[in-house]
Amino acid sequence: MTGPRRRPRRPAAKSGKTLLVRGVGKLADVGDYNALVSATMTEDVWQAQVIKEAMEQGWMVVHYRKALRQSGGYSTPVQGHKGAPDLLMARAGVVLHVELKTDTGRLSKEQKRWRDEIGPAQWRLWRPRDRDAVWAELAASPPPPGRRAAAA
Template identity: 50%
Template sequence: MTALRLTEAQFQQRVLETAAIHGWRYAHFRPARTVHGWRTPVQGYPGVPDLLLARHGVILLTELKTDTGRPTTEQLAWLEQLGNHGRLWRPRDWDQVHAELSRPKEH
């Protein structure tokens, strides 16, 4: 498939719409503007993946990047610690992303 030229926000919207169609529950922690700049009110280590997806006992924590975006050191550390639950998804990986989100429940 030809790479999709999407911003991270556009790609995230596509992922969330596809996840919803296929019955995934999801959470996204959005930053908010404060007097001190943009902040995401979450306690713990920085670099938590963008999305939490859950369906049929399967949990995925996905970091979304554009095709040229680079994960931070903190984001890579999270993905390493998450093992099989962590994902780094890009628009160019759409076929793989779609296949994973649309995979039927395993018995």
């Protein structure tokens, strides 16, 4: 028995084409479609995409998942200050603290404090609309010694 089939990774669509999208209608441009996908993407889906791409590029990545409590609420079982960034990433001496948000998500007061304390050299806010820039940053940093990142 074989495992589940995986779709091959497709490059981002190029502008200049007209698309028909089920449930939406005709979009004038592929850019409209990409904007629609970006605008409706959940943070969990965005996070999964970022983690996958980062690992393919040779980054070490950690995310602390929320746990369901008996009361039905969620909590992240860590000690310390609230609002820590979603991802901690490292590669070749470069460390990034990444906060992920939807295209319309806002930083909490605690997340802004983390941003200010970490500083712009290591703190990032990544949104689905910035996908191309995020992928470029993940690919740009040098891979660790003795390891090569996946071909772009």
